[in-house]
Amino acid sequence: MHRDDISRLAHTHHPIAAPVGDTAVDRLLQRALPAGSQSPTRARALDLGCGQAEWLLRTLAAHPHATADGVDISGPALDAASAAAEARGLADRLTLHQVPAADYAAPTPYDLVLSIGSVHAFGGLLPTLDAARAHLAPGGHVLIGDGYWEREPSPEAVELLGDFRDLAGTVEQVTAAGWTPVYGHVSTREELDDYEWSWTGSLAAWALDRPEHPDRDHALAVATAHRTEWLRAYRATWGFVTLLVRRTHD
Template sequence: MDLPRIWTIRESSHRVHNPITADKLAALGQALHLAPGTRALDLASGTGEMLCTWARDHRVTGTGVDISTVFTEKARARAAEVGVADQVDFVHGDASGYVADEPVDLASCVGATWIGGGVAGTVELLGRSLRPGGLMLIGEPYWRQAPPAQDVIEGCHAGSRADFWMLPELIGHFGDLGYDVVEMVLADQDSWDRYQAAQWFNLRCWLDQNPDDELAAEVRAELATGPARYVQHTREYLGWGVFALMSR
């Protein structure tokens, strides 16, 4: 049980595995008015940057769960680096079935709603761990503008227009699920650039160091086509945001 190697190669230098900058992540933590001792559960926690920095800055405690052995070890190292290893722990496991032993104050899945088969399923999953009146965080892509053709859709790593909502549709969907949107932080194109372009550098550095690896051809193909596809499609058509929800 692990992520494919290409994921950890592609995002080897990333501390945040989504198109949100460290400044935006910090702004979100401040906007949520997190009280010291807030207990959090972060599903698909990656290398743990959100939990670690919020533990440091807001004294939250909690658990992160991720399927990647590489990312989980990096998360544990990050917790030690920022001095919060006694406040947060990171579990290697399948987040798609993970429910906290006791209700938490904050339950999140930032950028991996496939663990619940989509937004609705992930909201339901997180709700099983969340105390009444608690905060839920969902990170999710949305269409910045309607894709005009199938090649644009596929250039955004989607199969159909229905894979993502327009932003007003996404907000409405949260309401249909019985939740109020109480905060949000949206990526901008610079956020996307910092996330996406860093992948190209990671791929190139890895390729230079591992020219004979079995993944070399795949990495070379991605590096050869990825930048053009990104600036033509993803950068123009795909948005991304973290949405804070409270049950009605």
Template structure:
């Protein structure tokens, strides 16, 4: 069972692939106040939760969604059809970093997918190229709520330089020519809901689908839960920045 399929299963009960509630997704998208006929680009769109919510809020907007996961895009296509939004979205299976800059957008999203570009700095530089003057970006990124412990770093298999603190994260995002016009920091309840959904959905699937794949799903769930509960819970935060291009 490959990583993409495990991720698809794990997000079945929490299709927003980040520790952000549905109500806050709506609030952030409303705060964008997109113009009539807006064009939206979602880099690392997953199952399309953010993009489809934006299209529902802005009834004359159209969007492109980009992701490498065939399973996630299949789910995004089904969701778009069920919501009557299919004619307003185009889905592209390819690495987000390779999506061509063929037009300019009013809003570019990259929430929980900065790894596709090699981190926050390269992400904001890349995203800026797609935006019209004064265009907006919604970037979701991890940050250190407090100094990471050695156990947290070991369980995350990373170094402390992987993330910055919140002021450093804001500064890094703005360094590519942006102003932060709004932001939302996920709370502990949102983190817990996300992590319990991720691990619990996989365990339930493993119980209901016995076989070799169920063993892989159970192992992934328990390893992830251990990293969270014994490692980064209360240490790793998540912020969604609403950025406006300057110049």
């Protein structure tokens, strides 16, 4: 089973592909494009590494005159995004692009650029902000989410997830690069656990419901391995922060 198919199945019950709950998602998007203000009536949003484009779909649902572009390399994820947009009556305002996020070029800038849990596409947090800046309209917002260490990680956790900073160091890194946080959300333990249980449980449930499927055993093995890594290697040390930032000097 291809990793794109695994990811699609694992996010069945948690379409936001990050440990951020529905209430926080709505609050972050409301801060990024406030309802009732002048700009959202013609706002443009871009998600670099959109996956199934759930952030964009919720943005479009909240702002009936906004348009959005989603960029991802995963065909299955973009197919799912397209189907969801059709089902929710948003397809005419969402354009999907199957290209590497670093290669995407647009003729006009965006009021909101998102990259949540996708900074690996650019090689890290600061390169992602650099890429977002190239697409950002003056005064626009970037909504970016990445991991951090809540406490000293084990070598196994670093090997699995990467070498993050702590929360304060992550924010300082962003501000030193010329960005000012205007809002943020630190994922709670409930959000972190809900995401991991949903990821592993959705994939495992798919396999258990299909005892004769040729990919059943592989899907169960992936779910089991992921659950073990989470519980034993990084649950106690890894956190996730979503920052809403603007350029300190446009």
